[in-house]
Structures are given as structure tokens and as C-alpha cells.
Amino acid sequence: MRRDLDFRSDTFTLPDAGMRRAMAEAELGDDVFNEDPTVHRLEEKVAALFGREAALLVPTGTMANLIGVGVHCGRGDEAVMERRTHSFTYETGGISGLLGVLPAVVDCPEGWLGLEGLEGAIRGDNVHWPRTKLALVENTANLSGGRVVPLDHMVSLLALCHRRGLALHVDGARIWNAAVASGMSLADYGAAADSLSCCLSKGLGCPAGSLVVGDRSLVEEGRRLRKMLGGGMRQSGVLAAAGLYALEHFLPRLEEDHHMATRLARVLRMVLDESCEVVEPETNMVLVRTVEPDLTLQLVDNWASHGMRVLTLGATTIRLVTHHDLPADAPEQVLERLS
Numbered sequence: 001m002r003r004d005l006d007f008r009s010d011t012f013t014l015p016d017a018g019m020r021r022a023m024a025e026a027e028l029g030d031d032v033f034n035e036d037p038t039v040h041r042l043e044e045k046v047a048a049l050f051g052r053e054a055a056l057l058v059p060t061g062t063m064a065n066l067i068g069v070g071v072h073c074g075r076g077d078e079a080v081m082e083r084r085t086h087s088f089t090y091e092t093g094g095i096s097g098l099l100g101v102l103p104a105v106v107d108c109p110e111g112w113l114g115l116e117g118l119e120g121a122i123r124g125d126n127v128h129w130p131r132t133k134l135a136l137v138e139n140t141a142n143l144s145g146g147r148v149v150p151l152d153h154m155v156s157l158l159a160l161c162h163r164r165g166l167a168l169h170v171d172g173a174r175i176w177n178a179a180v181a182s183g184m185s186l187a188d189y190g191a192a193a194d195s196l197s198c199c200l201s202k203g204l205g206c207p208a209g210s211l212v213v214g215d216r217s218l219v220e221e222g223r224r225l226r227k228m229l230g231g232g233m234r235q236s237g238v239l240a241a242a243g244l245y246a247l248e249h250f251l252p253r254l255e256e257d258h259h260m261a262t263r264l265a266r267v268l269r270m271v272l273d274e275s276c277e278v279v280e281p282e283t284n285m286v287l288v289r290t291v292e293p294d295l296t297l298q299l300v301d302n303w304a305s306h307g308m309r310v311l312t313l314g315a316t317t318i319r320l321v322t323h324h325d326l327p328a329d330a331p332e333q334v335l336e337r338l339s
């Protein structure tokens with residue numbers, strides 16, 4: 001039977017047999033008491049990869065971002081972010097709803113938080129205004145099509161933040177993809193942030209798990225916040241074991257997802273006409289922009305009837321994400337199915 005090609009997201013990846021085995025065999029303890037040896041190994045490994053003092057395992061990227069905001073901001077403080085940022089768009093307003101932090105949203109031509117955008121949003125000292133405490137930037141930038149925010153931009157953002165008394169939190173759900181695509185090291189990205197979150201549950205194929213990375217004191221504050229948010233987990237070594245396995249087995253193959261995205265973009269250009277623009281991918285996401293909403297819906301329906309599952313980002317953009325659960329010849333199958 002023909003298998004569906006699921007391009008909806010890299011979050012649909014399933015743990016493979018080796019990962020399940022690693023989870024089953026993990027050495028465990030109670031992590032709220034800081035006694036799970038596998039969690040310790042993962043946290044130390046991730047901190048070392050990013051060249052930082054410490055890391056904290058949390059269930060989701062959303063919680064990692066909440067902690068990243070909460071360790072820098074108090075109630076009534078403001079965090080500057082670009083409109084397309086995941087924290088603003090897709091995290092149920094949690095930074096306001098749970099932390100009382102106000103998002104200061106800016107539109108930036110770069111597709112992510114630019115220097116001018118940030119500078120313009122930082123408020124001065126005035127009794128009427130909230131205090132601007134944080135800038136938040138996402139790398140890779142999901143709604144911009146998985147584009148890589150260049151390292152030198154991250155360094156400039158951090159310098160601007162520090163000059164103006166702000167901290168910088170990086171939502172690095174797919175920072176692995178940014179490092180692979182840019183050829184920069186994770187430690188380079190780790191140095192260009194006050195706090196950084198990364199996800200194991202996207203292209204790395206884990207069932208759950210994200211980490212917050214930074215200085216030890218920041219991570220210890222994050223540990224309190226994690227407990228407050230209900231994210232203190234007990235034998236979370238089962239998740240940490242999946243993470244350690246993913247770093248060993250899936251991180252080194254991430255480049256294949258990027259190659260597949262490039263091949264997929266080429267195929268889509270072959271089968272689509274000029275009413276669609278296929279954006280050249282930088283990592284594992286291909287965006288197709290259409291001239292009108294009806295065409296978007298037609299394409300999504302047509303592709304579904306050919307066993308291709310995709311998501312839309314707004315009325316005139318379709319997103320296709322490549323990942324390791326797709327067959328290696330997925331782009332060629334797309335060509336065959338749509339020709």
C-alpha cells in the first residue's frame with residue numbers, strides 16, 4: 001500500500017527501535033530531588049555542546065520559552081519580539097497569561113527581530129511605561145520558513161541588549177538546524193544568548209523534551225520556575241535517554257533533511273506553475289507561496305488526495321517540512337505522484 005508522505009512537521013517523527021531501547025534501559029531516579037543520573041548526563045552534555053555552565057530538561061519547548069522569559073522578567077515587564085515569533089503566535093499567550101509579561105511586538109523586514117526593530121521598541125525610564133527587560137529571537141525562524149538567523153546578527157542583538165540593559169533569550173527549538181546549515185558550532189550560538197532553549201522533539205525525533213541553557217544561577221532559577229509551572233518530572237531519565245540517543249544518532253544526520261528539502265523545492269518548481277513561488281529552503285522547511293487563498297486550499301486538497309500531508313501558514317502559504325521519518329526518495333515520490 002502507498003504510504004502517506006507526512007510533510008506537516010518534524011514533530012511527527014517517532015522514536016525508532018534504538019531510542020525505545022535506550023529509554024527502556026535508562027538508569028533512573030527522582031529528578032525533582034535532582035537524583036536522576038540520566039537527566040544529569042543529558043543536561044551536562046547539552047550544556048557542554050553550547051559551551052555554557054548548565055542546562056535544565058523540561059517537557060516542552062513552550063515551557064522552555066516560558067522559563068526563558070520568566071527568569072529575566074517580572075510581572076508588568078516587557079519582552080520585545082518579532083510578530084512571527086512562536087512565543088507570540090503559538091504559545092497561547094502564556095507569557096502574559098501565566099507570567100504577567102507584556103509582549104512588545106515588532107514587524108521586521110528581516111523575518112526575525114532586527115536591530116532597528118529592537119532599538120525602536122526599547123522604552124526609556126518613565127513612570128508611565130513598562131520596563132523593557134528582554135528581547136526574544138527564534139533560530140531557525142519557523143514562520144519565515146526555517147531560515148537561519150545569522151550568527152553575527154545574534155551577536156549584534158546580544159550586544160545591543162546588554163548596552164540597553166536587556167537580556168536576550170533565544171528560542172532555539174531548531175538551533176541544531178541553524179548550526180548545521182551555517183557551519184557554525186552550537187557553542188558559537190550558545191555564546192550569543194543569555195538563555196537559550198532547544199528542542200529534542202522536532203528533527204531529533206524524541207517523544208518529548210526541551211532544555212533551557214545558560215549560566216548556573218539562571219538555570220537554578222529556571223528549576224524553581226519549572227516546578228511552579230508543573231514541569232517538575234520524576235523519572236524523566238526515560239526522556240533524557242531518548243535525548244542522549246538523539247544527539248548521538250539523529251543530530252549527525254540532520255543535514256540529510258536539509259538536502260531533502262532542497263530536492264523537494266526543485267521538484268515542486270517542476271510541477272507548479274507561475275501562480276506559486278517555491279522559496280529556496282535554508283534548512284528543513286519549504287514554503288510555497290500562492291497568489292490567492294483559493295489556490296492554497298485547492299493545492300492542499302489535491303496533494304492530500306495524492307497522499308501528501310502539509311500545513312498552511314496563513315491564507316497564501318503552504319509549509320512542507322522534511323524529517324527522518326520520510327522515505328529517502330520522498331521528493332522523487334512527490335514528482336511521480338504529482339506529474
Ligand SMILES: Cc1ncc(COP(=O)(O)O)c(C=O)c1O
Binds near residue numbers: 063087201210
Ligand atoms: C520555534 C518553536 N518554538 C517553540 C516551539 C514549542 O515547542 P513545544 O511544541 O514542544 O511546546 C515550537 C513547536 O513547534 C517551535 O516551532
